[in-house]
Amino acid sequence: METTDGVEDVVEGAGDIIQHLETLHNNPFLFARTLANFYAVMPPQKGSLLLAYLVLPIALHAPARILLKKNSGRTTLRSFLLERDRIFGLERRVQEWREITNATVQYLTGANILAIKSDLAVTCTRDFDLEDISPIDVATSAKALGRIFAPYDVPTIYRMLGVMKL
Template structure:
């Protein structure tokens, strides 16, 4: 559900990287891309809240499993941190690439402000 960024933070990225408008943006993103360029076009985030709501049961189940396996922990700033090596062997390579790009874009961003910027009312 998330991806390991260089900082060690995980972000619940699956609902984002599988959302076609965001997926297209991420495919063409570069190191100058930011959360501001991501949200420049409203069409990229319209409907995102509903999509995240639809993924909530899967996301919560994954978080419970990863927490019980002691694979992740929650930081005081509400970000998830991988504990140990992130397993990628059964992952879709194209989704991993998009997750990496999203991680680069979100690195250094505050979790709460990221949710607000994306138009999400709750975490």
């Protein structure tokens, strides 16, 4: 059965629409406040740039975000890990969000909001003063995650979360 030119044009146009929606959805500007909030509360430490790869996969994951957004400051990394569904599939999500994390970190360093030192320690140099366009509760969850990660070094965090590779 042959398709007509009109149908082919519609199918081709649908692919463009999907590509544009993906670009809008996975935009580094959407997640800039999220990473800035995380590093605003995370003390600078050697290798803390590697923690950026955990922020979006955890803060955007609904089971983790539910706990993080209502965090009263008493949650520790150990208590966060008590329910395994919060980190289930984390390594796969880290891979999925890697590219957008790179773009977001690049944007934040270019805007002089984050500074990266030679030992990969990240500091938040100024407040993120643009309107928050990130998904609801994600930026707040990232700040809570930064508080949870703060007492631990980078290798310990990765080991406790079970993430073996980036």
